[in-house]
Amino acid sequence: MENYGPYDPTLDYAPGPATKEIAVESGKVQSWKPLHMSRRNFLRSVVCSGTVIAGSGYLFTTLAPSRADARSVERLVSLNVNGRTRRLDVPPNETLATTLRYRLGLTGTKIGCNQAECGACTVMANGATIYSCSTLTHRVRDKEIVTVEGIASDDGTLHPVQQAFMDEIAPQCGFCTPGQVVAAVALLNMNPNPTIEEARMGLSGNVCRCGAYDHYLRGTMKAAERL
């Protein structure tokens, strides 16, 4: 049984560019797949190591109190994300957004408000959109999670929603985009032919601080035409 701790670049978490080989300290060569943007990977490793040192008290607690009561949940969970099942060590108070971003390296899921009020962290659980910042990871143990990384097909072909968002130049700063993509895909899965009002309702749980709402709405309608 594998037990995943904090984000480990030697593990393949997401579909992406070709596998690279890196030499690790022990002299062994391991392969890893870089995620789509190397600058982001670099930033993440910096941010992550900072977090691990400064925040280990609560983020990746290795010194967590052992279970006082055997009826409470075990920390080890199997989590099905983007079609792959992972064994993870997750404390009971961890949110799904934290698990996705800092344990699995799936940083497409953003944390905006961290209090269920913006939609940047939107993912699907069994097809329904939820705010991963306000969901305990233990709650979704038995659900199929899809993040923005799992929307394009394995060969890299974009989902019609992603393509239409590009064609409509929907993102401005792009911070809300992953959440908008997930919300639009979930909407079209449920209702492939929405009216513009239905599409507006479907995307209504996602704030865009740049105010590009109409662009996302047009993108969603265009994607519906192409589906």
Add this chain to the structure above:
Amino acid sequence: MTDVMHNFELYQPGTVADAQAILKDSDDPWIIAGGKDSLGWFKDRVKQPSEVVDIAGIEELQGIREEDDGGLWIGALTTLTEIGASDVIKNRFPALSTAADHVASPQIRNAGTIGGNVSQDTRCGYYRDGFPCYRAGGNTCYANTPTAMNREHALFEASRCVAVTPSDTAPALAALEATFVIQGDGDRRDVSADDFFIGPDIDITRMTSLERGDILLGIRIPGKWAGSNQYFEKVSDRNVWDFALVNIAMAASMDGGTVSDVSMVCGGVQCTPRHLSEVEDLMRGESPGSNLETLVKRVAASGAQPLNFNHFKVPMMRNLAARAVRSLAAG
């Protein structure tokens, strides 16, 4: 300010009996269903229960069932999305499905449960931010001072605390005369909406009659108002996420052109959903129209005691009551 949540022991019982056993053994238990109210408390570090009981896996609390009297049983864990989409609720109790559709945002409705929606705590900003006010066990109210931010607070029945009920489904359920079925330690009791929601005069530290260890099993809506003329409207700053400044729910039965019976309830104006009994008395036997609307407006908010910044709720209540009456004329 949100923070990472405190450490707690998490339980995920599969049956009501297991949940009860855990609740009974615990010194400091907290139930979560959808977690949409609870996790906010935890992240703000205002409430830090040491034992959290996640009841979402309990099969017995799921689902909507038709009852013999034409009413419905709604399990406490039914999500607001399920309630909004349910055909049988839309047909019999459209006021409830419309109310559920107006809660928060689609993502919150996908996770938030009806049980959590009616049991949620008030949204008074001072209290939620951890001020040691009356409701938090202290000895002052920060919202009821001349300069306080109290535009969202109460018009009626304040008793030291001026906080209001935040729920959108509560007024609809109160108007439909729902009963709340509660499993206590050993006993099971049916509580009417009027007794389920409690004001600060009864207990200033909680909003419902649920006591520690109690589990809300579900809500029973009697057949009485099934298929009647119903209305729900919510006014909030934004259409998504924001809580109601005022909301209104009405169920009315018509006999020819006149109102034979009516039940009208307002949320957001008092600590509990407020029955507009003067409006109801006025409407019985009358036919909807501009005359009745004018009369209804006159009594809808009578007795209101506005605070410094919530006077606007008085005309809002009057207009919502008149609009509910107007919906009868249109239909």
